[in-house]
Amino acid sequence: MHWQSRASLVSPDESTYLHDVPMVELETGYEYSEGDLIIHGDWLGRIDHVVDEITVRLGNNSVVVIENPNDLIALDHTIDRLSVGDIVFTKKGTLRRGRWKYGAYNPNVPTVGTVAEVRTINVGVVWVAQRDRDGDRNILGLRYNEPSTELNLDGLESGHYKPYPRTATPRNLPPKELNALLGTRLRFKDFVTACH
Numbered sequence: 323m324h325w326q327s328r329a330s331l332v333s334p335d336e337s338t339y340l341h342d343v344p345m346v347e348l349e350t351g352y353e354y355s356e357g358d359l360i361i362h363g364d365w366l367g368r369i370d371h372v373v374d375e376i377t378v379r380l381g382n383n384s385v386v387v388i389e390n391p392n393d394l395i396a397l398d399h400t401i402d403r404l405s406v407g408d409i410v411f412t413k414k415g416t417l418r419r420g421r422w423k424y425g426a427y428n429p430n431v432p433t434v435g436t437v438a439e440v441r442t443i444n445v446g447v448v449w450v451a452q453r454d455r456d457g458d459r460n461i462l463g464l465r466y467n468e469p470s471t472e473l474n475l476d477g478l479e480s481g482h483y484k485p486y487p488r489t490a491t492p493r494n495l496p497p498k499e500l501n502a503l504l505g506t507r508l509r510f511k512d513f514v515t516a517c518h
């Protein structure tokens with residue numbers, strides 16, 4: 323029998339607690355993360371860096387896409403990467419330069435808000451291996467047609483690049499569990515089933 327580890331989860335605002343959740347039902351909270359593997363055709367790469375576009379909802383319910391996410395400061399200083407629901411603050415100039423989705427810049431609105439959306443817009447990849455097929459390499463073993471090392475939003479949304487699941491295993495083995503440390507952002511693989 324396969325032993326299965328379980329986790330206790332807490333929502334970012336600490337209002338909801340879930341206990342005894344099987345780790346095989348969880349995945350990281352981000353589709354693309356530094357150090358993860360990514361596949362493109364016959365190529366396997368390692369994600370070197372990720373750039374996210376951050377959208378913030380302010381106290382007056384206006385919504386702004388921040389021009390430079392590095393200008394945001396998370397209220398919780400233990401956070402490495404922002405997620406939906408995080409409380410952030412910034413300077414008025416950062417809000418003024420933002421792209422407004424709803425409402426407009428108002429200097430009287432406090433510069434504190436809640437992250438409403440996180441969208442990965444760029445991924446840097448180090449391509450580490452290519453599947454060896456006849457004719458793909460010359461006598462010297464050189465690799466051909468290496469994909470771009472910078473993937474923009476169009477490339478990511480094209481469906482040609484796929485993150486390699488951290489919990490992937492061969493078909494005949496039991497599912498691999500996600501390794502997660504205290505404070506790791508997780509989500510359910512199948513949220514609808516988890517709600518039942």
